[in-house]
Amino acid sequence: MPKLLVVEASPRGEYSVSRQLAERFAEEWRGNHGGDVIVRDLATSHVPYISLPWIGGAFTPAEQHSPEMDEAIKVSDDYIAELLDADEIVIGTPMYNFSIPALLKSWIDHVVRAGVTFSMSYEGLVEGKKATVIIASGGNFAPGTPYAGLNVASDYLKQILGFIGITDVTVVLAGGTLAIDQGQTTLDAFVAQQTDVPLAAAA
Template sequence: MTNTVLHIDASARRTGSTTRDLSDRIVKHLGASRIIRRDLATPLPLLTEAWINANFTPADQRDAVQRDLLSLSDALVTELQEADTVVIGLPIYNFSVPAAFKAWIDLVARAGLTFSYSENGPKGLLDGKRAVLAIASGGTAVGSEIDFATDYAKHVLGFIGIHNVDVIAADKMALDAETTLSNAQKAVSELAA
């Protein structure tokens, strides 16, 4: 059993979303004792010059305004640090990830908190965690040459140290939604808890 799950939904659709349904099923299947919820349909701010300057100011030298600018990012990083498993409902929008998910990535990929630099390149600091991606698309096949979402999400998670990533795909829904959903739901039930 997973102790703490960070459940992230990136779909702009609050109702009728395949990824929301699948990610809910995954979270229930995992049987976590604690669930941290992050719904990206509530917009996250985009990075600004002031945010970047605050981020690159050493923590002990930040003023109150800079600490305030980074407070949401700090909270998002803490959610990741506290989770054993990250479940992400991730639709493919126009062959890639939703802008809301990219905004989340920009706020959590922070040197010294979720990754560090070394002589051998960057090293993720969130080792030992697992991620499960519930990915849906209308016409894009997951893993195909036009899917720029799945490998990107897996790469970013690996960059911050999460290398154990499972993918539950409900792709090409516009072609055969019933079979696709049935297969995805079966994959959830077969997912190792």
């Protein structure tokens, strides 16, 4: 049975555009593949920052670990196991300051691990997976628009996923959510409209 891992990074719950789009993606995926959907909600779970015990745990053999190292590295082990277990991944994230939220960066810091998800010779070790990244933003950053160059989130996510071996990445830009905040449209109407966005057009 194929598995889809959904990584959610918005703290806005039911008001989140990226969440609604990632959920819709997951529903469609389930309909098409009939597999399992696993949700890693970064906003409602505690994602610790990288710490000294974490670094010790990542760079020393397991038999030399202190209890603190074991505890710190377990989060990373769990996130990586979840990622490796999935056939496909969808990341729903807001754009924050033209980049990604700290929560998502923290998840990345846990899953990008030397000797586990990439080799010391910079080979990605996470093979055979496809990823879709949905980025909601207040402004518009579609290729060819005046502020497209400010968006560092798309390239960063493509680069870091590619670094660990996930090179089949589709980025969807759900730009212009400010119109919802300004009352020019509704969340439901905005989300419904995003079906017209071709998945491959926003990278």
